Amino acid sequence: xxxxxxxxxxxxxxYGYGFIAIWFIGALMFFxxxxxxxxxxxxxxxxxxxxxxxxxxxxxxxxxxAFMLDPNFRQYLVEALQDMALKLPVIVVFSMFVAIIINQKxxxxxFARAVFFMPVIIATGPVYAIIxxxxxxxxxxxxxxxxxxxxxxxxxxxxxxxGIYGFGTTFTEMLGNLTSDILNLVWNCxxxxxxxxxxxxxxxxxxxxxxxxxxxxxxxxxxxxxxxYVSPMILVNIVxxxxxxxxxxxxxxxxxxxxxxxxxxxxxxAAMAWSYFGIIxxxxxxxxxxxxxxxxxxxx
Amino acid sequence: MAQAKxxxxxxxxxxxxxxxxxKKHHDPKLTPKERRERFKKRLEYLTPAEQKYLxxxxxxxxxxxxxxxxIVFGLCFIILYPLIFMxxxxxxxxxxxxxxxxxxxxxxxxxxxxxxxIRAMDFWKTLGNTLFLNIGCSLVQVATxxxxxxxxxxxxxKGKSILFFIVILMILVPPQIILIPQYMFFRYFNPFWIxxxxxxxxxxxxxTAVTMYMPAVTxxxxxxxxxxxxxxxxxxxxxxxxxxxxxxxxxxPFMTFLRVMVPNAGSTFLTVFLFSVVWYxxxxxxxxxxxxxxxTVALMLKNLDANLTRIIFDNGxxxxxxxxxxxxxxxxxxxxxTPILIMYIxxxxxxxxxxxxxxxxxx
Numbered sequence: 001x002x003x004x005x006x007x008x009x010x011x012x013x014x015y016g017y018g019f020i021a022i023w024f025i026g027a028l029m030f031f032x033x034x035x036x037x038x039x040x041x042x043x044x045x046x047x048x049x050x051x052x053x054x055x056x057x058x059x060x061x062x063x064x065x066a067f068m069l070d071p072n073f074r075q076y077l078v079e080a081l082q083d084m085a086l087k088l089p090v091i092v093v094f095s096m097f098v099a100i101i102i103n104q105k106x107x108x109x110x111f112a113r114a115v116f117f118m119p120v121i122i123a124t125g126p127v128y129a130i131i132x133x134x135x136x137x138x139x140x141x142x143x144x145x146x147x148x149x150x151x152x153x154x155x156x157x158x159x160x161x162x163g164i165y166g167f168g169t170t171f172t173e174m175l176g177n178l179t180s181d182i183l184n185l186v187w188n189c190x191x192x193x194x195x196x197x198x199x200x201x202x203x204x205x206x207x208x209x210x211x212x213x214x215x216x217x218x219x220x221x222x223x224x225x226x227x228x229y230v231s232p233m234i235l236v237n238i239v240x241x242x243x244x245x246x247x248x249x250x251x252x253x254x255x256x257x258x259x260x261x262x263x264x265x266x267x268x269x270a271a272m273a274w275s276y277f278g279i280i281x282x283x284x285x286x287x288x289x290x291x292x293x294x295x296x297x298x299x300x
Numbered sequence: 301m302a303q304a305k306x307x308x309x310x311x312x313x314x315x316x317x318x319x320x321x322x323k324k325h326h327d328p329k330l331t332p333k334e335r336r337e338r339f340k341k342r343l344e345y346l347t348p349a350e351q352k353y354l355x356x357x358x359x360x361x362x363x364x365x366x367x368x369x370x371i372v373f374g375l376c377f378i379i380l381y382p383l384i385f386m387x388x389x390x391x392x393x394x395x396x397x398x399x400x401x402x403x404x405x406x407x408x409x410x411x412x413x414x415x416x417x418i419r420a421m422d423f424w425k426t427l428g429n430t431l432f433l434n435i436g437c438s439l440v441q442v443a444t445x446x447x448x449x450x451x452x453x454x455x456x457x458k459g460k461s462i463l464f465f466i467v468i469l470m471i472l473v474p475p476q477i478i479l480i481p482q483y484m485f486f487r488y489f490n491p492f493w494i495x496x497x498x499x500x501x502x503x504x505x506x507x508t509a510v511t512m513y514m515p516a517v518t519x520x521x522x523x524x525x526x527x528x529x530x531x532x533x534x535x536x537x538x539x540x541x542x543x544x545x546x547x548x549x550x551x552x553p554f555m556t557f558l559r560v561m562v563p564n565a566g567s568t569f570l571t572v573f574l575f576s577v578v579w580y581x582x583x584x585x586x587x588x589x590x591x592x593x594x595x596t597v598a599l600m601l602k603n604l605d606a607n608l609t610r611i612i613f614d615n616g617x618x619x620x621x622x623x624x625x626x627x628x629x630x631x632x633x634x635x636x637x638t639p640i641l642i643m644y645i646x647x648x649x650x651x652x653x654x655x656x657x658x659x660x661x662x663x
Contacts, residue, residue, distance in 0.1 A: 009456070015553040016455025020463065023448035023528065026518020031470055034481035041480070053484060098375070101368055108372075114648045115376045121644050125582030126602040127633045131382040186379050215353050218360060247474040249585060258476060266480050273477045281472075 042270035053266065062271030073272060076252040077279065084245050084283075091241050092234060095189040099196035100226070120190035128187065129250070191244075192237045199233035200226070228296040235291045239284060246280045390414060390631040394624040413631035420611045420628070421600040423635060430581065430596045433509060437516040438576035441527065442569060444519035449531025450557050454543065464532075470525030479589055486511050486590060511590035522579050522586065527572050534568040535561060574647060581640050597636045604632045 042062055044055035066073050102113050122128055203225065211225050245251060249258065253276050261269035330338070339358075343351050390413055392406035417423070452464055488502040489495075495503065505511055515521045519528065538561065546556040562569070584598040600607075608628050 012455055012553070013457040016451050016457040016460070019451025019455065019553075019557075020448050022444050022517075023451075023519040023524075024463070026444075026515060026520035027466055027470070029485065030482060030515050030518065030520040031473075031478065032466065034478035034485070035469075035473065037481040038477055053480075101372060104368070106365065106368065106372075110649070112372050112376060114645070115379050117648075118641075118644065119379060121578045121640055122582075122637055124579060125598050125636075126584055127582075127637055130601070130629055130633055131386070183378055183381070186375055215350070217353070217356065218364075243472060249474075249476065254474070254476065261476070261480070270477070270480075273474070277473065277477065 038270045039274060041267045042274045044267045046266040046270075048264070048266075055267075058267065062268050063275060065268065066272045066275060070272075073253070073256060076256055077276065080245075080251055080253045081279075081283070083251075084242060087245065088238060088241055090185065091189055091192060092237055094185060095192035095237065096196050096230070096234075098189065099193050099200055100222075102193070103197055103200045116186075116193055117190050119187040120194075123187050123190065188244075191240065195233050195237055195240065196230060199230045203229045231295045232297060235288075235295050238287055238291065242280065242284060242287070246276075386630045386634050389627055390634045392627055394627045413627045414635060416608075417604070417628050417631040417635055420604060420607045421597070421632060421635070422595060423597075423600075426595045426597055426600050427639070430598075433512050433587075433596065434577060434580040437512050437521055437580055438573055440513065441516040441519065441521040441524060441576055442573045444517060445524055445527040445572065446531050446562070446565075446569065447557070448519045449528045450535050450561060452528065452532045453535035467525050467528050470520075471529065475522075475585065483589060505590075507591050507593070512586070521576075522583055523575070527576065530572055531565075531568060534565050538564055570647065574643070577643070578640060597639075601632050601636045604629060 041053070041055070043058060043060070044062075045058050046053050046055055048054075098116060102109060102116060119128075207225050207229070211221050216224065248254060253272075257269050257272045257276065260272060263269075343354065346354070388406065391409045391411070393408055393410045393412070396406050396408070452460065452467070483506075486505040489505050490502055505514075512521070515524070542560050542564065543556055546560045547553075551559065582598055584596070584602050587596050587599055605625060608625065
């Protein structure tokens, strides 16, 4: 047999296929084919039979049902999106704030870091659900007492003290919701804090020194040095948070989809899941389009 | 990564220099009054703007650490609160749950709740089973994801961007969407599409460890997309010269990967392994779907309240006060997080520093 003569580049390319071959076979079996299948299901009425699922073509009926007939689906979708829109800025600002703090040098920093990242290892499991559930059952819980320190009354009284009356109950309500949800917040920011921390550690010394020599206050330093360097990671964090809340099986839409699924109505649940997925993709697209103009990349 | 290390080194050196300089100004031999005068004298040589800046800096430097300490303490308290609560309740006799005088420290300590929870969860057997699935899948998955990530990081081939887009999709698509087809795949496994034609039957993998191991072996386990992405980023940040040197010495690409690249990406391997263990440990979604009776820690914990009354009181109909039920639930939580908590505390430094170093910085 004649030996094949390949250039170095081509050989390397073939090795590349070799390296990803295992994953590709797996992805074909466990990701690509199931994904296409579930897309097909969404246009069909699916009933399980031995060895296969029998399908009858319905066209867009599943989608129409989800949006027109389902009593809750549309409402859940709107609520999930609203929730996301409210949570997103809070999570991003809060995790950036924490990351800046634990990037500074102080006594007990290692301990503080360990504590802040600890939720990452627990929050995805059933323990978290039990913990928060129990906190609600148990009346005299001091997490609530602790958060009432920041609660609406304080804000209202402070405003009245300054001379502002009836500042708007909606604002104080919103603030109250956020502060009473602080346990939830700190327990769901671990990854975002890690991402911001890595970005903060990537700020070059030269920039810091230049700012110090020019006499920048820490406020100016934040706006002119920290924020531009960190901005790509803000985008990453927003995307991560959106995906994370979207995939969360306890979110309302997901719950509904899973309920329909365990009801053996696979086609219908697939249609719901795909329309939800499509909406999230649109949201991500909008975020990318808006943020890309605001993000500053060092190399450009 | 090497660059990041060097950067960090110079950063800490800079900070050390700074603290030395500060010490000079804050000479302990000086009384506060003398120090203040010294500062005033220094100010005289400066322009008003500079004076203002320095005064402001002094105030901020004095106030900020106090402010920061309060914030850090408060947030740490909020995060640790559930764990403190867990410790406080898990060792408390259930009657004392209704005692309003007890906030944190119970009057008597008892190990009964823990013992009951261990019995109700069949904990030791469950733990063994979980570790078998968990550690095994994680080890295999880390290896295959690393190989894949390396392929994406350092080779040029046709269709790479489309294939990488599939990796991104794996991160995006929730596992629930593709679950039913996956279930069908395992329930009616039909190797090479001819097994059924020959034997007229299917292989049933439901309720076997194959459902967990097969995706892990092919780099498609839990969160595999994210892990491939992390490995790709971390391999991309290693210098190209490393490989070129190995190639020139006649090392094949795979041996280069094993001998040159893997040792240099140690922290990424550790980080991904830890994440993988944690996510397999916490998973109950996949295991409920592919097993009808699987005993993993997460699953047993989820079903604990149902099992409690059945096993502890030998009576499914007995009504237990919800508040009293908490002691067993918290005890169950405590024993289920202890193994990963120990692992986290032992490897905490690598976990927190490792993720900050590897992968993400190259994004």
